[in-house]
Amino acid sequence: MEQLCNISVVREVMERHNFRFSKAxxxxxxxxxxxxxxxxxxGVRDSEYGAIEIGTxxxxxxxxxxxxxxxxxxIEIDERLLPILDETLAEYDNVEIIHADVLKVDLNRLIRERLEGMDVCVCANLPYYITSPVIMALLEQRLPIRSVTVMVQKEAAQRLCAQVGTRDCGAVTFAVRYYSEPKQLFAVSRGSFMPAPNVDSAVIRLEVRERTDLDVRDERFLFRVVKAAFSQRRKTLANPxxxxxGLSKQRIGEVLQELGIKSTVRAEEMKFEEWILLANRLFEEKGHE
Incomplete structure (x- = not known):
């Protein structure tokens, strides 16, 4: 269906189906x-690609x-949109709509059963309130996907694509860098939406790594350390x-110094490689208890 970006067309379709926007x-x-x-x-690099869209x-x-x-x-969570999509996508025989919460979908199984043999990309205009949970779900499951191209709140885009070791960095920033190569693509003004949100947006692309060639002793332990440190980012890393x-702040400070890192370092000051070194060393410390 053409002219889906025409406000009059969209309003007419919505009114015909008695649809109202959900703030929730x-x-x-x-x-x-x-x-x-x-x-x-x-996202779609050639005509043989399979695409997963989150939120239609x-x-x-x-x-x-x-x-x-x-x-x-x-994948669309709002059942009220299904009859609208039957109308607006009627001309396509290569589209399948799944009524579900993406955070509850077995995406590995979905790809295996519906997109087998294809290079797969994920594209979405993500609601702001689920941006981080969805992105982390896509990355942590190590899905057989090539890329994730999503529109998110502008501030979230800056945080997700920040360099590790800068003020914009957080635990999610580290995780995104661990699993992918992130890049900001372009800005999208708030006036591009109906209804208009109170903030601007940006589109980012995550080029997913096929594998992580890093010498990490224990991934779960690594992320445990990173999340703990950023949970109290204004304090020195040794505290949280x-x-x-269950190690003393003094011992953690000594480990940091042994690695050539100042003992008073804060989470946002840590470089990517330093997190790996620290987690590996602390993992050994815990193993020797």
């Missing part, structure tokens, strides 16, 4: 016609993905880490 689901539908083609072009709205991005991909599997590991 963070629904802001794109009406800027230039955005979704750019997202789809970035009225099908603006779904439409662009369907033009380019071999198959599109779109000592609490969760």
């Amino acid at each position: 689901l963070g629904q802001n539908f794109l009406i800027n016609p230039s955005v979704c083609p750019r997202i789809a072009e970035d 709205g009225v099908g603006v991005l779904t439409n662009e993905l369907a033009k380019r991909a071999k198959k599109v599997v779109a 880490v000592s609490s969760i590991l």
Whole structure:
């Protein structure tokens, strides 16, 4: 269905189906016609690709993905949108809509059963309130996907794509860098949506690593240390880490100094490689207890 970015067309479709926006689901539908083609072009690299979309709205991005991909599997949590999508995507036979909460879907199984043999990308206009949970779910499951191209709140984009060791860095920043190569692509103004949110957005791309060639002793322990340190980011790293590991602040300070890191370092000052070194060393310390 053409003109899905036309406000009058969208309103007419919504009124016909008695649809009202849900604040609880963070629904802001794109009406800027230039955005979704750019997202789809970035994600779908050739016509043999399979695409997973998270959250369809009225099908603006779904439409662009369907033009380019071999198959599109779109996951939509709002049952009220299903009859609208039947109408707006009627011309495509390569689109499958799944009514589900993406955080409860077995995505490995979905890819295996519906997109077998295809290079797979994920594309989405993510509601702000589930940005981090969805991105981490996609990365932590080590799905057989090539990339994740998503629109998120501008501040979230800056945080997700920040360099480790800078003020914008957080635990999620580290995790994103661990599993992927992130890049900010372009900004999207708040006026590109209906209804308009109170903040601007940005589109980012995560190029997913096929494997992580890092000398990590224990991944779960590494992320435990990182999350603990950022949970009290204004304090020196030794304080929160000592609490969760049961090691004294003095001993953690000594380990930091042995690694060439100042004992008063804060989480946001730590470089990526330093986190690996610290976690490996603390893992050994715990193993010797």
